[in-house]
Amino acid sequence: MIASRARIFLYSFAALIALAGLTDATYLTVQYLTGETAVCGGSPDCFKVLGSAYAHIGRIPVASLGVLAYFSAFSFATFAAFDYARARKLFVWLVWAMFLATLWFLFVQTFLLHAFCRYCLFSAAIVFLLTGLVVASPTSD
């Protein structure tokens, strides 16, 4: 009973965190699509990162993949909170994939672009928090 309550609390919290990431990624996607990241005068800090070649795969902005990932994380966490066992597994796998992607983006910002975007760092913090929750979650899951 206590484990079940802890799980509900844990995944509800994870869903809320994923929601914050979803907001961030949606904002970045809109910035990319409106061209704000390709010019000066809009967002002064981030165009070096968001306007770089690493910010899109072909014509698809990486931020939109972030929207997908965070929405999936939110969905899996919500279902997991409602005791869907399969959603718990999917959530764990997704968070680890997001963690690896975040490491890559931090590497790109630090060593290749020598520039940081605060929205990207916020996203990285969220993924680290989600990873921490996954690591801290009961092993019985």
Add this chain to the structure above:
Amino acid sequence: VVAKQYLPFIIVGAVGILTMTSGAVLYRAKRPPVLTLTSDRSATANEGNGSVHIRGPADAPVTLEEFGDFQCPPCGILAGPIKQLETDYPQSLRVIFHHFPLITHQHAQKAACAAESAGLQGKFWEMHDVIYREQSQWSKAPDVQPLFNAYAGILGMNIERFQQDMNSDKVKARVDADQKHATSLGVQTTPTIFINNRAVDPAKLSPDNLRAAVDTAVRTSALGKNPAEKQSAK
């Protein structure tokens, strides 16, 4: 029990709809308006009085008009490709440059004044090219004056006069006039580029897209179907 069974679906569905809706609303709010220059407000209306910087033949069918900030990296990125376009279309393309130094860039105003001062010695475009080419160097310098003096020297200018002009009211007024003109047209960001009086979508301001837009304008003009003329005809 049934309600609880459907609750996660309802929550996830609601968040999905909310995300798409808020994304669409934000996109509409942030999307810059498509700017169009009317014939009386375009640079060509003032070109007779010598206050406009134009490179290329006067009768070129395609005009690329840029509102730029010398310290803006995307402007610097596009400077080379635009020069290449001028080389590729020597008879069909002319380029017009207006200053729009952003307050967020520490040396942008001074760079604009440097280009204007060079213009007073007949070297505006030469200085324009050097300042863009060397953008990464002077942008980081705490004091840009020695670097701009050096560029003036390389271009064979009178450095003393150049330095005096840079601080003159005449040059500052010229830069301010460009900025006011840009603001009155609704320009907010740099680079803002017009091709035959129609602004290029900021989301499509990559070198490749710009080349494609100029290619299309040149081809269209060759067929005698200038999109700007068609637009005004409507």
